[in-house]
Amino acid sequence: MASAVRILADSRRLSETAAVRFVIEIDGVSRDAFAVRYRGQFFAYVNTCRHEGRMLDFGDGHFFDEACDALVCVHHGARYQPSTGICVEGPCLGARLTALKLEQRGQELWCVGASREAAPEDAAPAG
């Protein structure tokens, strides 16, 4: 169970391939998370790389690679597809970021928790 968090008062302010970091409580645990706009749509994930469980960014909200076609972990270069959270290249190939569900409420963007039941592979980072 997660408590809903308002991420943005005006979602129009999140430009293409920009990101916003936030914290959401899931099952009583505060988790660092982020949302991005990619190809006009919003996607959000827990900010935990599936390789070693570290945050993907340096805390600066920079997640995209130079071509803006993948979310990249700064530590060992795992590349995740922005629209699915699946690792498509790197040490945790095939693993998936924990996706979060977003809701648009007027101009506001809210995160309302995990977007699906946690899969078994979500239990621990890939080795």
Ligand code: FES
């Ligand atoms: S911790 Fe992200 S690629 Fe290693």
